[in-house]
Structures are given as structure tokens and as C-alpha cells.
Amino acid sequence: MSANYASNHQTPLLQVKNLQTGFKIDGDYFNAVEGVSFNIQRKQIVGVVGESGCGKSVMSLSIMQLLPAGIGKIRGGEIEFEGEAISKLSDKKMNNIRGKDISMIFQEPMTSLNPVFTIGYQIQEVILNHEKISKKEARNRSISLLKSVGIPRADKIVDEYPHQLSGGMRQRVMIAMAIACQPKLLIADEPTTALDVTVQAQILELLKSIQEANDMSIILITHDLGVVAEICDEVLVMYAGKIVERANVEELFNNPKHPYTDLLMKAIPKMDEDVEKLATIDGLVPSITNMPQVGCRFSNRCPKAMPECMTITPQLGEVAAGHEAACLLYDSSWPSGEKRQKEREGASAV
Structure with a gap:
């Protein structure tokens, strides 16, 4: 904390x-x-x-x-x-x-x-x-x-x-x-x-x-x-089994930081949108008998996962005032910080 x-x-x-x-x-x-x-x-x-x-x-x-x-x-x-x-x-x-x-x-x-x-x-x-x-x-x-x-x-x-x-x-x-x-x-x-x-x-x-x-x-x-x-x-x-994000309710809904929270938000049906298929999160929550011991537990389902996510366990830390997330995207001590993620997204768009 x-x-x-x-x-x-x-x-x-x-x-x-x-x-x-x-x-x-x-x-x-x-x-x-x-x-x-x-x-x-x-x-x-x-x-x-x-x-x-x-x-x-x-x-x-x-x-x-x-x-x-x-x-x-x-x-x-x-x-x-x-x-x-x-x-x-x-x-x-x-x-x-x-x-x-x-x-x-x-x-x-x-x-x-x-x-x-x-x-x-x-x-x-x-x-x-x-x-x-x-x-x-x-x-x-x-x-x-x-x-x-x-x-x-x-x-x-x-x-x-x-x-x-x-x-x-x-x-x-x-x-x-x-x-x-x-x-x-x-x-x-x-x-x-x-x-x-x-x-x-x-x-x-x-x-x-x-x-x-x-x-x-x-x-x-x-x-x-x-x-x-x-x-x-x-x-x-x-x-x-872990807390991956914590924030006040307005901040969380307006600015979700963890990819898991972001996907949960996108899965909410919206009254003003006419879509044929609702958004879902691929895969399943791992069972307690098959829980990853290292790395991010969401990495095998995360669309933003990077190689480090499989081997480095992210810690819950402050990513904005009063807003905490456990994700390497916001951990500048590792190569997979937010800047690198934006570079990867920009390269894939080209």
C-alpha cells in the first residue's frame, strides 16, 4: 500500500x-x-x-x-x-x-x-x-x-x-x-x-x-x-485472489488503469449503442490448484501482455493520486513501462 x-x-x-x-x-x-x-x-x-x-x-x-x-x-x-x-x-x-x-x-x-x-x-x-x-x-x-x-x-x-x-x-x-x-x-x-x-x-x-x-x-x-x-x-x-486495482468510484469508471478493469468496463452493455455481440474477456480465471506462481495472473488473457508479464509479478502501486494498480505498464523500473507499451501500440498500428 x-x-x-x-x-x-x-x-x-x-x-x-x-x-x-x-x-x-x-x-x-x-x-x-x-x-x-x-x-x-x-x-x-x-x-x-x-x-x-x-x-x-x-x-x-x-x-x-x-x-x-x-x-x-x-x-x-x-x-x-x-x-x-x-x-x-x-x-x-x-x-x-x-x-x-x-x-x-x-x-x-x-x-x-x-x-x-x-x-x-x-x-x-x-x-x-x-x-x-x-x-x-x-x-x-x-x-x-x-x-x-x-x-x-x-x-x-x-x-x-x-x-x-x-x-x-x-x-x-x-x-x-x-x-x-x-x-x-x-x-x-x-x-x-x-x-x-x-x-x-x-x-x-x-x-x-x-x-x-x-x-x-x-x-x-x-x-x-x-x-x-x-x-x-x-x-x-x-x-x-489478488487486488489488481483500487480507486474511488468516479476515477475508476472514468479512467480504469489495469487491462482487466478496462475489459470489465467494456463488457458493460450500453443503452446508446446498437451492437450485435457484447464484449467478452477471453479465457477463464485460473483455478486455485493451477494458479501461476510468478508473473501477472492475468497475463494469459491480457491483450496488452508483454514477455516480462510472464516472469515478473507486478505489485500494487500508485499510478495516479489515490489510484493504485498492479500492472507492469505503470512500473517504470521495468522495460515494459507505459512508454514502451505506447510504442508497441504505435508500431502495430503502422
Whole structure:
């Protein structure tokens, strides 16, 4: 992380330092998240984007310490919340933080909600786990929470089961559970996936209003850049377990630096363009068992790749004020700097 970037973002709510998270496969660990570092400021909404399999959800589960036991493991780095190292806390101590100070909206509300318990029971369980209040008070608060997230007939819904609600309503229940104890940090993992466009807009508007009302920070994990543009302040772009670009949302959309981010932007359909075929990115994200150990992990898919990209691992560095990218195009210490790339493009045009 650059010194300028760090100095402009003091006393962060969350600090992730060189995080490495691996999974055990056939007796060996393979990292799904490799050397990830970033800060989350208070009252900030940070989007994390990238294709499926790039490590977004694994990173969030690492923060929450909800990796599958015996298979997933934080293998290195530190996670600090309000200055306290939480990556090595006991289950009991982490349980005091999880749900109260840091909460999470999971990717699929139908599988995240327990089908055999009522909506009210599941919300009350969160409240009673962290606060010493009566069951009656917890029930009344559950009804108030359901109302606050826009669920009609909250006094009746509280006694219904997940299968009786639509996808949009279930997602609102998940949000109510996540904000039940007014957390300081909310992690929303693909909160609008599988919802229709109208409901997506409502959920995003709801998250934004809750964030403003509670002075909460949000990590919004998504593959939808439209969602990021709608509510985020800053964006982290991930590829193959690493952060390849970081900038505020306006800068990233107006001036993407990393070739991967640029291709993601070009793949967004535009209303004012009539094209027969949408832009795509050739190839696939490498699997964790076949991850390149040297060089840029995007090099085999990158239209601007140069020989050095196969053997030199780029580091995340500042390429403009408050804008960082991990790409040799902007690393003047190697022959493949930006000037050389422009020369190559000019030669190929002739």
C-alpha cells in the first residue's frame, strides 16, 4: 500500500494486511486469496468486484471467520477491527463481534435462512445472542426491524417461514437480521443476485438509506459494476485472489488503469449503442490448484501482455493520486513501462 494512500485514510474501521487464505485439497493447501491488503474507513461503502472465482467471497468469509472448518484456513496476514487483531480470536470472542459489530448478508437468502424456523425466531436469535433483553422485547424489535426494511404486515410475517416469502422479501429479512444489533461494518455478498431489476434497485436504495441512518460502513461484494456505480465510494478490483486495482468510484469508471478493469468496463452493455455481440474477456480465471506462481495472473488473457508479464509479478502501486494498480505498464523500473507499451501500440498500428 502506498504511503500517500495510507496517510489520507487515518484510523480505519477495518484493516486487512497481506491476507492469505487457503483451502485444503488432497492434503495440500492452495491459496484462494493471496496477499490482499486494504482499509475500510468509517461511514464508507467499498465495492469489491471481479469474476466468479476471483476470491471475493472467500475474503469476506475470512473477515467473519466463517471459513469451513478443517478445509479453509487463514494462512497469513492480519485482520484488524478498530485496531484489534481479530483473525486469531477464539470462537467465543469472535462470536461477540460477529453479528454485533460486524455483520453479513449472505449470497443466497433461501439457503441462508433456516427453513424450519420462523422469520421472527431467526431475527430474535441474533438479538438475544448479543443483548440482555426479554423474548417479548426481542420479538417487538424484530417486528420493528421488518417494518424498517419495508416488509408489509410485519406483525404477521414475523410468524411465517422463509418459503412463504418471495426472493425480494427474503433478502429484506436477511438485511433486517444483519442490522439487528446496529453493526459498525456490514458485509453484503452479492445482495441483489437472482433478484429482478426493480427489486435490485429497491434493495440498493434500502442499503444506502440504512448506511446513512446508522453511520455504518459497507463492503459490497458483487460482479455487477452497475451496482458499484450506484452506491459505492471506492472500488477494489480482484482477479485470481489478488487486488489488481483500487480507486474511488468516479476515477475508476472514468479512467480504469489495469487491462482487466478496462475489459470489465467494456463488457458493460450500453443503452446508446446498437451492437450485435457484447464484449467478452477471453479465457477463464485460473483455478486455485493451477494458479501461476510468478508473473501477472492475468497475463494469459491480457491483450496488452508483454514477455516480462510472464516472469515478473507486478505489485500494487500508485499510478495516479489515490489510484493504485498492479500492472507492469505503470512500473517504470521495468522495460515494459507505459512508454514502451505506447510504442508497441504505435508500431502495430503502422
